[in-house]
Amino acid sequence: MITTFLIDSLDRRGRIVVGLLVALALLVPAGNLLVPEGNVFHVSTYQLTLCGKYLTYALLALSVDLVWGYCGILSLGHGAFFALGGYAMGMYLMRQIGTRGVYADPLLPDFMVFLNWKELPWFWQGFDMAWYALLMVVLVPGLLALVFGWLSFRSRVTGVYLSIITQALTYALLLAFFRNDMGFGGNNGLTDFKDILGYPIQAPGTRAALFAASALMLAIGFVIASAVVRSKLGKVLVAIRDAESRTRFIGYRVEHYKLFVWTLSAAMAGIAGALYVPQVGIINPSEFDPAASIEAVIWVAVGGRGTLVGPLIGAVAVNFGKTWFTGVLPEVWLYALGALFVVVTLFLPRGIVGLWDKLVTGRAKPAVEANGAGRQTGEAA
Amino acid sequence: MTDKAEGSLLYLDDVSVSFDGFRAINRLSLVLEPGEMRAIIGPNGAGKTTMMDIITGKTRPDTGDVLFDGSVDLTRLDEAAIANLGIGRKFQKPTVFESHSVEDNIALALKARRGAFAALFHRRSSVEQGRIDALLETIRLSEKRDLLAARLSHGQKQWLEIGMLLAQEPRLLLVDEPAAGMTDAETAETAILLKEIARTQSVVVVEHDMTFVRALDVKVTVLHEGSVLAEGSLDAVSSNPKVIEVYLGR
Ligand SMILES: Nc1ncnc2c1ncn2[C@@H]1O[C@H](COP(=O)(O)OP(=O)(O)O)[C@@H](O)[C@H]1O
Ligand SMILES: [Mg+2]
Numbered sequence: 001m002i003t004t005f006l007i008d009s010l011d012r013r014g015r016i017v018v019g020l021l022v023a024l025a026l027l028v029p030a031g032n033l034l035v036p037e038g039n040v041f042h043v044s045t046y047q048l049t050l051c052g053k054y055l056t057y058a059l060l061a062l063s064v065d066l067v068w069g070y071c072g073i074l075s076l077g078h079g080a081f082f083a084l085g086g087y088a089m090g091m092y093l094m095r096q097i098g099t100r101g102v103y104a105d106p107l108l109p110d111f112m113v114f115l116n117w118k119e120l121p122w123f124w125q126g127f128d129m130a131w132y133a134l135l136m137v138v139l140v141p142g143l144l145a146l147v148f149g150w151l152s153f154r155s156r157v158t159g160v161y162l163s164i165i166t167q168a169l170t171y172a173l174l175l176a177f178f179r180n181d182m183g184f185g186g187n188n189g190l191t192d193f194k195d196i197l198g199y200p201i202q203a204p205g206t207r208a209a210l211f212a213a214s215a216l217m218l219a220i221g222f223v224i225a226s227a228v229v230r231s232k233l234g235k236v237l238v239a240i241r242d243a244e245s246r247t248r249f250i251g252y253r254v255e256h257y258k259l260f261v262w263t264l265s266a267a268m269a270g271i272a273g274a275l276y277v278p279q280v281g282i283i284n285p286s287e288f289d290p291a292a293s294i295e296a297v298i299w300v301a302v303g304g305r306g307t308l309v310g311p312l313i314g315a316v317a318v319n320f321g322k323t324w325f326t327g328v329l330p331e332v333w334l335y336a337l338g339a340l341f342v343v344v345t346l347f348l349p350r351g352i353v354g355l356w357d358k359l360v361t362g363r364a365k366p367a368v369e370a371n372g373a374g375r376q377t378g379e380a381a
Numbered sequence: 382m383t384d385k386a387e388g389s390l391l392y393l394d395d396v397s398v399s400f401d402g403f404r405a406i407n408r409l410s411l412v413l414e415p416g417e418m419r420a421i422i423g424p425n426g427a428g429k430t431t432m433m434d435i436i437t438g439k440t441r442p443d444t445g446d447v448l449f450d451g452s453v454d455l456t457r458l459d460e461a462a463i464a465n466l467g468i469g470r471k472f473q474k475p476t477v478f479e480s481h482s483v484e485d486n487i488a489l490a491l492k493a494r495r496g497a498f499a500a501l502f503h504r505r506s507s508v509e510q511g512r513i514d515a516l517l518e519t520i521r522l523s524e525k526r527d528l529l530a531a532r533l534s535h536g537q538k539q540w541l542e543i544g545m546l547l548a549q550e551p552r553l554l555l556v557d558e559p560a561a562g563m564t565d566a567e568t569a570e571t572a573i574l575l576k577e578i579a580r581t582q583s584v585v586v587v588e589h590d591m592t593f594v595r596a597l598d599v600k601v602t603v604l605h606e607g608s609v610l611a612e613g614s615l616d617a618v619s620s621n622p623k624v625i626e627v628y629l630g631r
Contacts, residue, residue: 231503232488233501235481236489239481242480245460248459249437250489251465253497256496256497260497
C-alpha cells in the first residue's frame with residue numbers, strides 16, 4: 001500500500017525532479033572521483049561539498065514549505081529543528097573521535113575534558129552508535145515539534161503569534177546552546193570530526209558519498225512531501241490554510257492535521273541538519289540564530305511557496321547568490337537578500353515557479369498547487 | 382438535564398451570551414422536532430448568526446442548555462465533534478475552499494472518517510465518486526467540477542456550500558441566509574432544493590427574503606434582540622403587532 005501510495009504521488013514535474021536528483025547523486029560524485037582534473041566534467045571537492053550543502057538547505061526549505069506553503073503555518077523557527085538534527089549528528093561524530101582528540105580521552109570529547117568534566121553526561125550516552133544517533137536525528141526534532149505543536153495548535157495559536165513563538169523557540173535554544181554547562185560545546189559547538197561510519201570524513205570518497213546521500217535524501221523527502229500534499233490529507237491542509245474554521249465545521253480536527261504535518265516537517269529538517277554537519281565539518285549555536293530560520297523562509301518565498309519544486313530552486317538559487325555575494329561584496333549581501341524578499345513578496349507571490357508557470361504554460365497550476373494569490377482569470381466561470 | 386428536551390432534535394433553553402456586556406442572545410429558547418424545517422427571521426443584529434454559532438460550538442453560551450438529540454450537551458463539544466454528530470452549517474458569507482476545485486470541495490465535505498491518518502491513506506471509492514457526481518448534479522455544478530471554487534459566481538458558491546453541507550449527510554442543517562446575493566430565479570430554485578432536503582433531514586433556515594420564506598411554507602420563529610418575539614405560521618407572525626413594530630416601527 002505504501003509503495004503504490006508513494007509512486008502514484010508524483011506528477012510529471014515531480015518525476016523530473018526525482019530523476020534529476022538521482023542523476024545528480026550518481027554523476028556529481030563520478031565527476032569528482034573518476035573524471036581527471038582539468039577535464040571540463042571534473043567536479044572539484046570544493047564544488048561537490050558546496051553543492052552537497054545546498055542540497056541539505058533544499059531539504060530544509062522543502063520542510064518549511066510543507067507547513068507554510070500547504071498549511072499556512074509560517075514557521076520562523078525551523079532552523080531549530082535543523083540544528084537539533086545537526087547536533088545529534090555532531091554528537092555521533094564527536095564520539096567517533098575517540099582517543100584522537102587533543103586530550104586523548106577515550107570517552108570524553110575534548111571540550112568536556114577542558115571543562116574538567118569527569119564523566120559523560122547521560123544525554124551523550126548511546127551516541128557512539130550510529131543507529132542510535134540517526135534515530136535521535138529524527139526523534140529529537142520530531143518530539144520537540146510534537147510537544148510544541150500540541151501546545152500551540154490545541155490552544156489555537158495561529159498567524160503572526162505562532163510565527164513569533166517559533167522565533168522565541170529557536171532563540172531560547174540559541175541561548176541555551178551557547179552555555180558551556182549545557183554540555184554541547186557552548187560557543188564553539190562541535191567540530192574537529194574525524195570519521196563517519198568508520199570512514200575518514202575528509203576523504204574524497206566520503207565526501208562524495210555524503211553528497212550522494214544528500215541528493216538521495218532530498219529525493220526521498222520530495223517523494224514523501226509529494227505523497228502527503230497530493231493525498232486527501234494534503235487537501236485538508238490546503239483547506240485549513242485557506243479557511244481554517246470552515247474546515248473545523250465540516251468535522252476535521254484541525255489541530256491533528258497541523259500536528260501531523262508540523263512534526264513530519266520538523267523530522268525532515270532534522271535530517272537535513274544531520275547531512276549538513278558532516279559536510280561543513282562543524283555545528284555551533286549560530287545555526288539556532290533566528291535570522292537563519294528567516295533565511296529559510298525567504299528561500300521558499302523566492303522559489304515559490306505552495307509548490308514542491310519551488311523551495312528546492314529557491315534554496316539553491318539564493319545560496320548560490322549568497323556564496324557569490326559574500327565572495328565579491330560581503331557587506332551588501334543582507335541588503336540584497338532583504339530587497340529580494342520584498343521584490344518577491346510584492347511582484348512574485350508564487351516565486352520563480354509561479355513566474356515560470358505564467359511564462360511557459362500560460363497559466364498557473366490549478367487546485368492543490370495553487371496558492372490563492374497571483375492566479376490569472378483566464379478560465380472565467 | 383430536562384425532560385422537556387426528550388424527543389426533540391435540537392433544544393435550546395434559556396440561553397444567553399454577551400459580548401463585552403452586550404447581550405447578543407438573551408434567554409433564548411427554541412425547540413426543533415426531528416424532521417422539522419424551521420425558518421428564522423429577524424432584523425439585522427437580532428442574533429440569528431450568533432444562535433448558529435452557539436449550536437455549532439463556535440461560541441460558548443454564558444448560561445442555558447443546548448441539547449442535541451434530547452441529551453447530547455453541545456456546549457461541551459468543539460466544532461469538529463459537533464459536526465461529526467451530524468450538525469452541518471452553511472455560513473452567511475459563503476465560505477468554500479477557494480484554491481480547491483469544485484469537485485474537491487465536495488470530496489472534502491463527503492461523509493467519511495475525519496482522522497488525519499485515514500485521510501492520508503484515503504483512496505476515493507467508486508461509491509464515493511458516485512455520491513460526488515450525484516451531488517454535483519443536484520447543485521448544478523457538474524460542468525464546473527474542475528474549476529477552482531474561487532472562480533464561481535456568488536450564487537454558485539452558495540450552491541456549492543449547500544452541496545458541501547449535503548455531502549456531510551448531516552441530520553440537522555443550519556443554513557444562514559442561503560438566498561443572499563442570488564437572482565430571483567436562483568432564490569426560487571434554492572427554496573425548492575431546501576424543501577427537497579427537508580423531506581429527509583431537519584433544517585433551520587435563517588433568511589431575510591420574505592418571498593423565500595413564504596416559498597418554504599414552514600413554521601417561522603421571529604428573533605429580536607436575542608430572544609424569540611413570535612412563533613407560528615408566516616401569516617400569523619406577520620400580522621403580529623409586536624413583529625410589525627419591530628420591522629416597521631422604532
Ligand atoms: N463575536 C462577537 N463579538 C462581539 N459582538 C458580536 C459577536 N458576534 C455577534 N456580535 C453582535 O451580536 C449581535 C447579533 O449579531 P448576529 O448574530 O450576527 O445577528 P444577525 O445574524 O441576526 O444579523 C450583533 O449586534 C453583533 O454585532
Ligand atoms: Mg447574520
